[in-house]
Amino acid sequence: MTFQKRANKILELLEAFGEVEIRQFAAEIDVSEVTVRRDLTAMAAKGLLYRTHGGAMKLSELIKPVSFVNKAAVNVKAKDAICKRVAEDIIDGDVIFIDCGSTAFRLCQFIKNKKIKVITNSLPVVNELQNSPITINLIGGEVDASRQAVHGTMAQEHIARYHASKAFLGVDGITGEGLYAGSEHEASNTLAMASQSDCVYMLCDASKIGKTSYLKFNDLSLVNILVTDYNGPEVTEFGAKRISVFSVTV
Structure with missing residues (x-):
C-alpha cells in the first residue's frame, strides 16, 4: 500500500474516532507499527494531524470541548x-x-x-x-x-x-x-x-x-x-x- 493510501486511511480513522492509538492504526491498515509511526510523523509535519505520544489526534479535536x-x-x-x-x-x-x-x-x-x-x-x-x-x-x-x-x-x-x-x-x-x-x-x-x-x-x-x-x-x-x-x-x-x-x- 502506498503512503498516500495509508494517509487517507489514517485520516478516515481520525475522522471517525478523533484520536487513535498506533496499534489501532496498524491493525486497521494492516501494516507494522513502525510504518504507522513514520507515516504519522510525516503527516504531522504537513499539518494534517497532531502527533501524540501514543498515536495521533484529529486537528479539530484540539478545540472541541470534551465532556x-x-x-x-x-x-x-x-x-x-x-x-x-x-x-x-x-x-x-x-x-x-x-x-x-x-x-x-x-x-x-x-x-x-x-x-x-x-x-x-x-x-x-x-x-x-x-x-x-x-x-x-x-x-x-x-x-x-x-x-x-x-x-x-x-x-x-x-x-x-x-x-x-x-x-x-x-x-x-x-x-x-x-x-x-x-x-x-x-x-x-x-x-x-x-x-x-x-x-x-x-x-x-x-x-x-x-x-x-x-x-x-x-x-x-x-x-x-x-x-x-x-x-x-x-x-x-x-x-x-x-x-x-x-x-x-x-
Missing part, C-alpha cells in the same frame, strides 16, 4: 494508581487545591477520611466529598456544564484570596517544552491555583505524556512533582528540569 463524563471514563486504573500514590502525601491539616481534571477527581476516594480543607472549581469533587470530614470551598464563577467546572474572572479572583500547601492539577498534554491545555479557561485556573500553592503536583496518565494541545500556557517550571504511570524517555527529560517524578505501576 467531564467522557474524560472520566478513560484510563481509570492508571488514574486510580496515580491518585492512591498522591494521597499518601496529604496529611491532616492540609489546605489543598483540586482542579476540574478527571484524574484529580479520582483523588477524592482516597482522601475522604482526612481532616483537610479542599478548594476546588470541580462540581463532581464537591459532590464526591460531601458528608465527609473535609471542609469544602467551592470556587465561584461561571459554570461550564460540559466540563462540570467553574471558570472565569471571578473564579481567578476567588482563588487569589486563598493559600494552599499543595495543588493537585492536570493538563491536556505535557512535553519537555511545557504544559498544554484545551482552553484558556482551564489554563487560567491551573496557573492561578499553582501560584497560590507551596507545592504543585501534576497528575498525568501516560496518554498525556509527550502530547501537545490547543494552548501551551507555561513551561515546566510550574511543576514541582509529576506523578504518572508512564516510564519512558520523557521522564528522564522531566527530571533534568528539576521536577520530581513518581512513576506508578498499574
Whole structure:
C-alpha cells in the first residue's frame, strides 16, 4: 500500500474516532507499527494531524470541548494508581487545591477520611466529598456544564484570596517544552491555583505524556512533582528540569 493510501486511511480513522492509538492504526491498515509511526510523523509535519505520544489526534479535536463524563471514563486504573500514590502525601491539616481534571477527581476516594480543607472549581469533587470530614470551598464563577467546572474572572479572583500547601492539577498534554491545555479557561485556573500553592503536583496518565494541545500556557517550571504511570524517555527529560517524578505501576 502506498503512503498516500495509508494517509487517507489514517485520516478516515481520525475522522471517525478523533484520536487513535498506533496499534489501532496498524491493525486497521494492516501494516507494522513502525510504518504507522513514520507515516504519522510525516503527516504531522504537513499539518494534517497532531502527533501524540501514543498515536495521533484529529486537528479539530484540539478545540472541541470534551465532556467531564467522557474524560472520566478513560484510563481509570492508571488514574486510580496515580491518585492512591498522591494521597499518601496529604496529611491532616492540609489546605489543598483540586482542579476540574478527571484524574484529580479520582483523588477524592482516597482522601475522604482526612481532616483537610479542599478548594476546588470541580462540581463532581464537591459532590464526591460531601458528608465527609473535609471542609469544602467551592470556587465561584461561571459554570461550564460540559466540563462540570467553574471558570472565569471571578473564579481567578476567588482563588487569589486563598493559600494552599499543595495543588493537585492536570493538563491536556505535557512535553519537555511545557504544559498544554484545551482552553484558556482551564489554563487560567491551573496557573492561578499553582501560584497560590507551596507545592504543585501534576497528575498525568501516560496518554498525556509527550502530547501537545490547543494552548501551551507555561513551561515546566510550574511543576514541582509529576506523578504518572508512564516510564519512558520523557521522564528522564522531566527530571533534568528539576521536577520530581513518581512513576506508578498499574
